[in-house]
Amino acid sequence: MNQNKTKLSAEFRPETRFELHPAAGVSFRVLLPELFEKLKNDLLAEKLFFAQTVAWHVPLRRAANEAAALAWSHPFPLLVLPELFAEKVAETTRRLARQGKISAKIQGSEDETFAA
Numbered sequence: 001m002n003q004n005k006t007k008l009s010a011e012f013r014p015e016t017r018f019e020l021h022p023a024a025g026v027s028f029r030v031l032l033p034e035l036f037e038k039l040k041n042d043l044l045a046e047k048l049f050f051a052q053t054v055a056w057h058v059p060l061r062r063a064a065n066e067a068a069a070l071a072w073s074h075p076f077p078l079l080v081l082p083e084l085f086a087e088k089v090a091e092t093t094r095r096l097a098r099q100g101k102i103s104a105k106i107q108g109s110e111d112e113t114f115a116a
Contacts, residue, residue: 036077040068043085059096063088 044064048057067088071081 039081040064047089059092063092
């Protein structure tokens with residue numbers, strides 16, 4: 001066994017108190033808005049590049065802004081933005097295709113009335 005035994009005496013002193021001033025928590029939303037905006041712009045740029053016509057640019061931009069607004073209200077906006085954007089683009093695409101069909105029907109019926 002260890003022959004070197006040192007006897008320690010416990011000394012109790014008055015309780016020490018500290019003044020704590022916690023720093024205000026900085027949300028990642030304050031630190032990372034550039035990443036969020038860059039992600040939105042990258043997703044939008046890809047869709048704009050493959051847009052069928054220039055007329056689709058404004059509705060696609062609106063879809064990107066709506067998806068960004070919804071994503072920003074979520075606890076993990078960078079994670080949900082791509083999926084929300086895809087859903088908004090699909091909805092916009094369906095709406096624009098439907099509007100195109102309606103417009104084609106109207107144009108076709110106007111042609112028939114003028115032909116008669």
